[in-house]
Amino acid sequence: MNIQQLIDDIAADVRPYLAQAAPADYIPALAGEDPQQFAMAVATLDGQLYATGHSDKRFSIQSISKAFMLARVLAVYGDALWQRVGKEPSGNPFNSLVQLEYEQGVPRNPFINAGALVVTDIALSQIGDSSSALRDFLREESAQPALDFDYVIAASESEHGHRNAALAHFMKSCGNLHNNVDQVLAHYFRACSLRMSVTELARAGLFLANHGASPVSGVQRLTRSQAKQINAIMLTCGTYDAAGEFAYRVGLPCKSGVGGGILAVLPGKMSIAVWSPGLDSRGNSLASLEALDRFTTRSGESVF
Numbered sequence: 001m002n003i004q005q006l007i008d009d010i011a012a013d014v015r016p017y018l019a020q021a022a023p024a025d026y027i028p029a030l031a032g033e034d035p036q037q038f039a040m041a042v043a044t045l046d047g048q049l050y051a052t053g054h055s056d057k058r059f060s061i062q063s064i065s066k067a068f069m070l071a072r073v074l075a076v077y078g079d080a081l082w083q084r085v086g087k088e089p090s091g092n093p094f095n096s097l098v099q100l101e102y103e104q105g106v107p108r109n110p111f112i113n114a115g116a117l118v119v120t121d122i123a124l125s126q127i128g129d130s131s132s133a134l135r136d137f138l139r140e141e142s143a144q145p146a147l148d149f150d151y152v153i154a155a156s157e158s159e160h161g162h163r164n165a166a167l168a169h170f171m172k173s174c175g176n177l178h179n180n181v182d183q184v185l186a187h188y189f190r191a192c193s194l195r196m197s198v199t200e201l202a203r204a205g206l207f208l209a210n211h212g213a214s215p216v217s218g219v220q221r222l223t224r225s226q227a228k229q230i231n232a233i234m235l236t237c238g239t240y241d242a243a244g245e246f247a248y249r250v251g252l253p254c255k256s257g258v259g260g261g262i263l264a265v266l267p268g269k270m271s272i273a274v275w276s277p278g279l280d281s282r283g284n285s286l287a288s289l290e291a292l293d294r295f296t297t298r299s300g301e302s303v304f
């Protein structure tokens with residue numbers, strides 16, 4: 001398979017979709033991204049890196065940070081995590097409040113916002129400065145020491161983050177947040193604001209493709225079994241209430257973010273990152289989904 005040719009063709013094919021979607025506007029600092037941008041990168045376990053489009057442009061990774069934060073917390077805290085958050089698909093939007101009250105403040109999974117707030121809370125208790133630890137982790141895993149937060153985006157989200165604050169306060173009232181609510185929210189928003197390019201993201205995802213062992217840093221980040229667990233949760237919950245459609249069309253564990261990025265993992269082979277800021281109605285990048293669908297369909301590669 002000629003991966004470079006394939007992703008160049010895909011970049012051309014998805015161009016019509018770029019005009020059909022708009023960036024997230026509930027975080028005002030994200031709304032200004034030009035929706036005509038598209039980038040895709042593939043990092044393989046045999047050390048190759050392929051890229052097309054605006055592949056050096058850094059964007060806000062938003063909820064893709066949830067996959068890395070979960071990896072950090074699972075590594076240090078282990079299965080005790082699952083007493084505080086579930087691992088079932090929610091079937092609801094990522095910022096939904098309604099299920100949380102029925103289920104006594106225990107979020108369905110770590111990839112909806114409520115679940116990520118709990119994971120952040122555990123990270124604060126176990127690791128300390130959870131957002132800086134995540135930034136340092138991603139600097140190592142992308143071999144890019146200059147990666148950083150976007151403080152403007154973090155502040156914009158903090159100012160408008162009333163839903164996340166509602167989720168966090170509700171969970172605090174149920175006893176499922178142990179740290180100060182404002183502190184948890186600040187670390188969560190900062191982690192979401194991290195800026196990375198698709199090439200950096202594809203490289204950073206390689207430890208998930210390589211059964212927990214990072215070919216970039218040389219560190220065993222997760223056990224083989226934990227890497228399988230995270231990939232499984234990405235497949236079933238990583239794209240919220242579109243996880244069924246992603247499994248059907250793409251057939252890879254994926255984690256999306258409202259910045260327009262999606263990280264996809266083909267265990268044993270490669271990590272793929274796609275970015276285009278325009279979102280569909282469920283908060284996933286429209287062109288990135290189209291690109292991943294074409295990638296697995298044309299290459300015949302998927303977990304199925």
Ligand SMILES: NC(=O)CC[C@H](N)C(=O)O
Nearest residue numbers: 062063094113192257258
């Ligand atoms: N799906 C997302 O990327 C959501 C992340 C965003 N920071 C939020 O909390 O709303």
